[in-house]
Structures are given as structure tokens and as C-alpha cells.
Amino acid sequence: MHLNRESSGENWRVRPDGVEKVTGTLKYLTDLTFPTMLFGKIMRSHYPHARIIAIHTEKAKKLKGVHGVLTYKDIPGLNGFGILDPDQPVLCHDKVRFIGDAVAAVAAESKEIAEQALKLIEVEYEVFPVVDDPELSLLPSAPQIHEKGNILHRSSFKKGDLDEGFKNCEFIIEETYDTPRQIHAYMETEGGVVVPNKDDGIIVYMGTQHGYCDRFQLSRILNLDETKIRVVSSPMGGSFGGKDELNVQSYGALLALHTGYPVKIHQNRRESIHSGIKRHPMRIKMKTGVDRDGNILAHEATIIADTGAYATLGLTVLECAVENTVGPYLIPNINIDGVSVYTNNGVSGEFRGFGSNQVVFALEGQLDRLAEKLKMDPIELREKNIKRLDGLGALDQTIAPTDGAKEVLDAIKQSNILRMKKTDNGKWKRRGAGIAITILGQGLGHGIPDPGAGCMSISKDGKIEAAFGVEEVGQGVLAVIETLLMKAFKCGSDDLNIVIGDTEKVPHSGSTTASRATTMIWLAIEKMRESFESQILQRASQMTGFPKQQLCLGPGGIWRESKLIVSYVNLAGQLNEPIEVSVEFPYPQSNDTVQKGRYLYSFAAVAAEVEVDLLTGKVTVLGLDQAIAAGPVVSPMGYLGQIEGSGVMSIGYTLTEDCPMEKGKYVTENFDTYLIPTICDVPPDMNVYAIETVQQGDTFGPKGIGEIGTVAVAPAIAKAIHDAIGYWCNRIPVSREEILRSVEKEGTIWT
Numbered sequence: 001m002h003l004n005r006e007s008s009g010e011n012w013r014v015r016p017d018g019v020e021k022v023t024g025t026l027k028y029l030t031d032l033t034f035p036t037m038l039f040g041k042i043m044r045s046h047y048p049h050a051r052i053i054a055i056h057t058e059k060a061k062k063l064k065g066v067h068g069v070l071t072y073k074d075i076p077g078l079n080g081f082g083i084l085d086p087d088q089p090v091l092c093h094d095k096v097r098f099i100g101d102a103v104a105a106v107a108a109e110s111k112e113i114a115e116q117a118l119k120l121i122e123v124e125y126e127v128f129p130v131v132d133d134p135e136l137s138l139l140p141s142a143p144q145i146h147e148k149g150n151i152l153h154r155s156s157f158k159k160g161d162l163d164e165g166f167k168n169c170e171f172i173i174e175e176t177y178d179t180p181r182q183i184h185a186y187m188e189t190e191g192g193v194v195v196p197n198k199d200d201g202i203i204v205y206m207g208t209q210h211g212y213c214d215r216f217q218l219s220r221i222l223n224l225d226e227t228k229i230r231v232v233s234s235p236m237g238g239s240f241g242g243k244d245e246l247n248v249q250s251y252g253a254l255l256a257l258h259t260g261y262p263v264k265i266h267q268n269r270r271e272s273i274h275s276g277i278k279r280h281p282m283r284i285k286m287k288t289g290v291d292r293d294g295n296i297l298a299h300e301a302t303i304i305a306d307t308g309a310y311a312t313l314g315l316t317v318l319e320c321a322v323e324n325t326v327g328p329y330l331i332p333n334i335n336i337d338g339v340s341v342y343t344n345n346g347v348s349g350e351f352r353g354f355g356s357n358q359v360v361f362a363l364e365g366q367l368d369r370l371a372e373k374l375k376m377d378p379i380e381l382r383e384k385n386i387k388r389l390d391g392l393g394a395l396d397q398t399i400a401p402t403d404g405a406k407e408v409l410d411a412i413k414q415s416n417i418l419r420m421k422k423t424d425n426g427k428w429k430r431r432g433a434g435i436a437i438t439i440l441g442q443g444l445g446h447g448i449p450d451p452g453a454g455c456m457s458i459s460k461d462g463k464i465e466a467a468f469g470v471e472e473v474g475q476g477v478l479a480v481i482e483t484l485l486m487k488a489f490k491c492g493s494d495d496l497n498i499v500i501g502d503t504e505k506v507p508h509s510g511s512t513t514a515s516r517a518t519t520m521i522w523l524a525i526e527k528m529r530e531s532f533e534s535q536i537l538q539r540a541s542q543m544t545g546f547p548k549q550q551l552c553l554g555p556g557g558i559w560r561e562s563k564l565i566v567s568y569v570n571l572a573g574q575l576n577e578p579i580e581v582s583v584e585f586p587y588p589q590s591n592d593t594v595q596k597g598r599y600l601y602s603f604a605a606v607a608a609e610v611e612v613d614l615l616t617g618k619v620t621v622l623g624l625d626q627a628i629a630a631g632p633v634v635s636p637m638g639y640l641g642q643i644e645g646s647g648v649m650s651i652g653y654t655l656t657e658d659c660p661m662e663k664g665k666y667v668t669e670n671f672d673t674y675l676i677p678t679i680c681d682v683p684p685d686m687n688v689y690a691i692e693t694v695q696q697g698d699t700f701g702p703k704g705i706g707e708i709g710t711v712a713v714a715p716a717i718a719k720a721i722h723d724a725i726g727y728w729c730n731r732i733p734v735s736r737e738e739i740l741r742s743v744e745k746e747g748t749i750w751t
Contacts, residue, residue: 001633003688008636015479015638016493017235017472028237029192029205030266037193038067040255040265041114042248043104043121044274045096048344048664049131049143052094053124057104060120065113067259069121070105070251074258077223081246083213087146088310088347090221090250096125097145098309098344099665100275107255107263130664134306134341135283145309145342152307152340153315155322157395165298165333169289171373172298177286177362178731180658181306182279184351185676186474188237190276191266194252201228202253207236209244209471210511211503221250222257229253234501239473240649241350242276244513245312270669277349278659280317280340281306282358284325288366294374296385299331303338303359305348312349314340319445321355323597324711326394327363328405328439329385344664350513352646353710356440357653361732364436364715369728378719379418382409382437389695394439397446397590397597401695404603404629409437411627411689412605422723428614431622434719437605438712441598442703443516443587450516450587453507454524456532457580462569463497464489468524469509470517471501475706476638480518483635488529492555495568507582515704516587518634519600522701527583535579540566543574588700600700602630602708606647608716609685612724614743617736619721621651624683624713629691630703639705643688646709652677654714654732 005012020026057069072079072093079093080086092101104121108114131137137150144150166172192206201224208214211231219226236243248265255263267275287300303321307314318340325336371378389403412418417433424430444450459465466485470477481498485491499505509520533553540558541548544565551558557567590599609623624647633639656675660667668674718729727742729735 001690001692003633003636003640003690011636013479013483013637015476015635016482016498017478026235028188028235029207029232030188032193032205034193034195034262037262037264038107038109038255038259039111039114040105040107040252040263041111041118042102042251042265043106043118045092045099045101045103046123047096047125047127048099049128050096050125051128052092052096052103053126055103056122060106060117063113063117063120065109066106066117067109067261068107068255069117070254070258071103074254075221078220081217081221081250082311083245083313084315085311086220098346100346101309102251105251105255107259130344132343132345132661132664134304134343137341137343138339145344150342152311152342153318155318155338157322157326157334157336159396160333162298162300162333162335166289168291169297170292171370172287172289173366173369173373174287175365175369175730177284177365179282179358179361180733181281181346181348181660182351182653182657183273183659183674184240184242184276186238186240186242189267189269189272190243190247192252193262193264194256195262196256196260199228201230202256203230203232204249204253205232206249206252207239207243208233209239209473209513211471211501212469212508213511214246214249215503217246218249218253222253231503232501234472236471236473240352241354241513243473244350244511245277247276269671273659273666273669277312277347279351280314280348280355280358282321284359284362286362286366288370290370290374294376294381294384296329296331298333299326301325301336305338305340306343306345307340308343308345308347310347312347314348317349317355320441321359323394323441324356324439325359325363327360328387328437328603330387330391345661346666352649352707354514354707356438356711357714360436360438360711361714361718364712365718365730368719368722378435379409379413393590393597393601395597397592399590400588400600400700401697402601403695404601405437405439407629407691407693408603408605408627411691412607412625415607415625415687417607417609417623417625425611429611430614430724431609431611432720432722432724433607433609434716434723435605435607436712436715436719437603439601439603440515440708440711442519442600442602443514443589443598445598446590446592450589451508451510451584452520452524452587453509453582453584454521454528455507455580455582456528457578458536458568458572458575459497460572462567462572464491464495464568465497465499467499467506468521469506470521471512473512475642476635477512477517479635479638481521484522484525488525489533489553490555491553495556507584510587515602515707518702518704519700520587523585524583526701527585528581532581535581536571539571539575539579600703602628602703602705604628604708604712606712606716608713608720610717610720610724612721612739617739619655619734619739621683621717623685625687625689626709627689627691628705628708629693630705630708631694632692632702633690634702639690640688642705643709644686647686647713648677648682650710650713651681651717654717654734656733658733
């Protein structure tokens with residue numbers, strides 16, 4: 001289906017939070033204020049690598065208006081955080097490992113006083129050599145960043161006989177690809193308010209992608225029972241993975257408990273860039289070979305990921321990268337080795353695509369270079385090698401039945417970008433087109449706890465109340481829940497009360513990451529639907545005397561013979577016992593004991609058209625079409641927005657965005673030198689084709705599409721540039737200088 005407003009018909013609906021957001025009336029968590037509220041500030045390290053000799057806070061504590069100055073000595077529990085490995089100190093005590101490390105925290109009566117107090121804190125350092133290159137960090141002679149060494153994790157996948165495979169190849173391509181450190185660039189930077197309770201507990205009003213995980217981590221740090229910590233985590237103004245890990249929650253909580261007052265912390269953009277996680281920069285060395293007919297016989301890759309100073313989710317990002325280095329292709333001989341390396345650079349972690357974007361840029365680049373060697377159409381080469389229905393996953397694990405790779409490739413072939421005759425716009429501009437395809441696993445993968453849950457009830461005010469432990473990060477999950485409930489129970493939006501983002505009110509449904517929320521919610525509703533509907537009809541039958549089988553649900557309540565006979569409000573008013581149902585279940589996973597391979601996959605194919613200015617090297621994306629195979633479309637407006645937004649984010653990743661570091665310090669500290677796409681960079685022609693096919697045996701419903709639209713854009717644009725001027729780029733963002741050098745070398749500008 002060509003997805004747009006017209007093709008969606010009545011399913012094109014305004015999202016529940018849409019009006020409040022576009023009118024500016026929605027209160028985000030960083031908008032909250034409380035009486036007697038203090039303002040918190042965090043002192044970060046002056047150096048990317050140093051030993052702390054002493055911390056002097058006496059002058060800061062004496063400053064009028066300061067209510068608390070905290071160091072590592074004031075942490076009652078674990079001085080560490082990290083979803084998988086709590087190796088990052090909350091407040092450093094002996095050593096700093098990157099420029100964003102926290103050393104002290106202050107609470108004062110105003111932001112200005114808090115900032116003045118930070119200037120009065122004196123820290124004595126012994127400066128160490130900086131390790132800012134992951135390849136150098138691997139050397140035995142490199143300074144050790146952690147006592148355990150400089151390697152966070154190694155991951156590999158091997159099968160077949162690689163040497164024999166390459167012996168039988170007609171063409172072999174060897175190339176090295178480099179990808180940048182990308183900033184999430186969410187509009188709302190990290191922050192919120194922590195409010196202490198009378199029972200020595202706290203309420204944390206701060207955005208996160210996993211409220212229950214934050215609660216667990218905070219309980220360790222504060223040495224406080226989890227039941228005394230309530231996390232209210234939605235709505236928030238963007239995340240893209242960047243708020244999956246703790247950021248400023250622990251400092252607000254420590255200061256609130258120390259002072260007894262609510263404490264607000266809201267980082268400015270410079271503070272966010274210094275302390276926040278980024279997309280992993282990776283260097284990928286890849287060797288791929290084909291026979292004379294274009295069959296891929298051998299594939300080898302080495303991945304070096306710069307995970308920065310601490311672990312966060314660097315381990316699983318690398319696992320996902322290894323998984324996606326194979327892509328949707330059937331390759332008999334494979335050897336992939338990946339390593340995630342500690343450096344004194346900024347911390348790398350969770351980001352939309354989760355390790356896939358980097359390796360797919362390399363993998364699809366290999367396919368395009370091989371197609372040129374073979375003098376074969378790039379689409380034909382991919383068709384020849386993609387896995388088909390009932391095939392195994394990327395790591396040869398069992399997966400849900402899918403023919404998604406073929407479906408998206410067939411769909412993207414119909415794109416006008418590929419069917420139109422190539423024309424140039426004047427003497428100094430050249431146009432070209434390119435394609436790429438990808439897979440993306442859903443959920444956290446084999447062997448990782450991945451819970452799903454939901455609760456439904458009839459509330460006292462006569463609403464169908466549905467609670468899920470997911471977060472509204474701007475992606476439109478409220479619209480997904482509303483649409484699924486309206487379809488399942490044939491009700492109107494006014495009949496619903498949706499509860500999310502509050503650990504006091506929702507079940508533990510896992511993290512709002514890994515494109516898992518839509519499937520999890522759909523499964524939860526399906527598992528609860530029959531019991532919930534039966535209870536409602538049974539009570540209505542008892543109230544009216546009509547047989548249960550003659551009743552059905554509809555807008556406003558219970559219907560019989562096209563007539564509303566009991567409203568939900570009346571039903572709620574006459575209930576002696578509550579109508580409630582809840583469910584807990586694991587997110588679908590492969591039963592194979594194969595690394596961390598996923599069970600559910602979505603697929604994407606991208607066609608890009610670019611124009612290259614031969615005088616300036618500027619690349620303009622004129623068109624961007626995507627075909628997505630992710631099961632039934634739930635919210636057409638949200639689906640379209642996600643894929644188009646993903647595409648624009650990836651245009652930035654491909655052409656302009658990089659957050660370089662020099663000797664462990666950020667070169668860019670704000671958006672004046674970090675170039676994210678504006679409306680002027682959005683292609684005038686963007687199309688999304690949604691493939692809603694569900695294969696027999698796939699009982700898992702719609703899949704999330706929050707990430708898949710980012711993954712294959714970069715290689716499609718890279719191929720389009722090559723189609724335009726013959727330049728193969730192996731590093732992103734694409735350098736205008738490199739384009740001009742290529743143009744001058746080839747003499748393109750004069751022909």
C-alpha cells in the first residue's frame with residue numbers, strides 16, 4: 001500500500017496527544033514546578049582522563065542560597081550505574097574517564113546560585129594520557145582505562161570454510177568503512193524534578209524509556225527499597241534511545257533526599273552533549289566475494305566499535321551489529337569478528353537502529369561495488385542472494401516465517417526514482433539514484449529477559465482503562481494503543497483511559513526500545529480481549545436480563561440489536577466487584593541457543609535520488625522512497641511519520657552529522673556547529689510503501705517501525721552519489737572535499 005492520507009481513509013486519525021503538542025499546551029516533565037523547589041547542577045570533569053587527588057567543597061557549601069553540595073561520600077548505596085554493567089560512577093571518587101564524568105552535585109535556590117557554587121568547588125587532578133583511538137586502545141601498551149582492561153566485549157559469528165569460499169570467487173571486494181558519532185538531538189534535553197515524600201521515598205518526574213529499570217537502578221544507588229521510588233516518565237520530548245540509560249535522575253534523587261526539597265535539574269544543550277550517550281562510531285573492514293554468476297560465496301568482516309568510557313548497552317549494540325553484518329543474504333561462508341573498545345571519548349550507547357546502521361552502510365556498499373564488477377544491476381544481485389520464505393535468521397537461528405526481503409525489494413522496484421530517466425540540472429550538477437535493503441530484529445534477543453504485560457479494567461468513572469508499562473517518547477505509542485483498543489472492543493476514543501509511564505500505575509512491560517512496543521501491546525490486548533469482553537457482557541446480562549450471547553460491545557457501552565442498552569458509566573456505577581484482567585508473558589524469542597539472535601524481523605528497501613553540485617561538493621537528496629515490511633499498519637499517520645522522520649534523521653547521518661572529539665574533548669558543543677537537517681533538507685518527494693503481509697504461522701501481529709526506516713538510507717544515498725559522479729564513499733558523513741577531489745581527479749567538471 002502506498003501510504004498516505006488518501007489511502008488510509010477513516011484510519012487516518014489525529015493522535016490523542018496531537019492537539020496539545022502542536023498548540024504547546026502539553027506539560028512535559030521538564031515544565032513541572034513545585035513549591036520550595038531547588039535547582040540542581042552537576043559538576044563534570046575538567047579532563048577526559050585523570051586521577052582525582054582531592055575534592056574541596058567548603059567554599060561552595062558556604063555560599064548563600066546553597067542547600068546541598070554532594071560528592072561520592074554522600075552516596076548511601078552503589079556508586080555506579082549502567083543497564084547491563086554499573087561501571088559508570090554516579091560521582092567519581094578516584095578517577096575520571098571522560099569529559100562528562102560527574103564529580104559533584106549542587107542544589108540551590110536558583111540556577112544562577114547553583115552555577116556559582118560549581119565554580120567554587122576545587123578539584124585537584126593528576127592528568128593521565130588520553131586514549132582517544134579505539135584501535136590504539138587495543139594495543140598492549142595502551143593506558144588501561146578500567147582495571148579489567150580496555151575491551152568491553154567481543155562477539156563473532158562463523159560458519160562454513162571462508163578460505164575455500166574465497167578461492168572459488170570470481171570477484172572480491174575489500175574495503176574499510178567509517179561511521180560517525182551521532183547525537184540524538186532530541187528537542188527536550190535530559191531533566192525533570194525529583195520530589196521527596198513524607199515516607200522517605202521519592203517521586204521521579206523525568207523522561208526515560210524504561211521506568212522500572214530506572215527505579216531498580218535508583219534503588220541500588222540510594223539504598224532505598226524500590227517500593228519507595230515512583231518513576232513518572234512520560235511524556236517526553238524525544239529520545240531515540242538516548243534516554244534509555246540513567247542520565248540525571250540519580251543526582252536529582254540524591255539532592256532531593258539530602259535537602260528534603262523538590263529538586264529540578266534540566267541540562268542545557270552543552271551539558272547534554274558533554275554527558276549524554278551518542279551513536280557508536282565504528283570502523284568496519286569488510287571482504288566479500290562472488291562467483292561469476294553473482295552468488296555471494298564468502299563474507300568476512302571486522303568491526304571495531306568505540307564505546308567510550310563506560311559500558312551502558314555497548315555489549316548488545318555490538319551483538320546487534322554482528323547480527324546485521326550478514327543482512328538478509330544467504331551466504332555459505334562467513335567470518336565476522338566484532339570488538340567494543342573502551343576509550344576516553346564520550347560514552348556511546350543506545351541509538352535508533354542499535355548498531356545496524358553502521359554495518360549496513362558497509363554491507364550494502366559491498367553489494368554495490370560487486371554489482372559494478374559483475375556489470376550486473378544492483379537489484380538483480382540482491383534478488384539472487386536474499387533469503388526466502390522459511391529461511392533462517394542472520395545467525396542461522398529459527399525465526400518467524402517471513403518473505404519480507406523479497407517483498408520490499410519487489411516493492412521498491414516500482415519507485416519512480418528508479419524508473420525515471422536520469423537527467424542532469426545544468427552544467428554543474430549531476431543526478432543519480434541508488435537502492436539498499438536491510439533487516440532489523442525486534443525485541444532484545446535470545447537469552448535476555450524481555451517481559452510483556454498489560455492490565456485492563458472498567459474504571460469508576462466508566463472508562464475502559466488500559467495500562468501498559470511503555471513510554472511516550474514522541475513516537476506515537478498512545479495512538480497505537482488507542483487504535484488497537486478501539487478495534488478490539490469496537491469502542492470510541494471517548495470510552496478509553498490509557499495509562500502509561502508511571503511505575504505506580506502500570507505493569508512491568510519491559511523497555512520502550514528495540515521496536516518492541518507495538519507488538520507487545522498487540523499481544524497483551526489479544527491475550528486479555530476475550531476474558532475482558534466476557535466479564536463485561538456477563539455483568540451487563542445480569543443487569544438487563546438479556547442473554548449474554550445477544551449482547552455485544554460498541555461505542556459507549558453494551559449493545560443489543562443495534563441499540564445501546566447499558567453505557568459504560570452505568571455499568572461502572574452498578575458494579576459490586578471490579579472488572580479486571582491482567583496478563584504477563586515473554587516477548588517472542590527464538591528457542592535456539594544461538595548468540596543473541598532475534599525471532600521477529602522487519603524489512604526495508606530504500607530508493608534515493610540525489611543531486612551533486614560539482615562546484616561546491618554539496619549533495620542534495622531530491623527523493624527518498626521506502627518500502628517497509630512490518631505487518632499490519634496500526635496507525636497510518638504514525639507509521640508515515642516514523643518512516644519519513646527516520647529518513648530525514650538518516651540524511652543527517654549520511655551527509656552532515658558528526659560529533660568529533662580531539663584528545664577526548666568535544667569539538668562541537670552545540671547545534672551551531674553540529675548540522676542536523678532542517679526543513680530545507682527534507683526531500684520534496686518522499687513515499688512510503690507499507691507491506692502488510694503476514695505469513696501463515698506468524699501469530700505475532702504488527703511490528704514496530706520506529707527504527708527500521710533509519711537503517712538503509714545511508715548506503716542508498718552513497719550509491720546514488722556514485723551513480724551521479726562515479727565516486728565511492730566509504731566514510732560518512734560524506735565529505736564535500738572528497739567529492740570535489742574526486743570530481744577534479746576524474747575530470748567530471750570539464751566534461
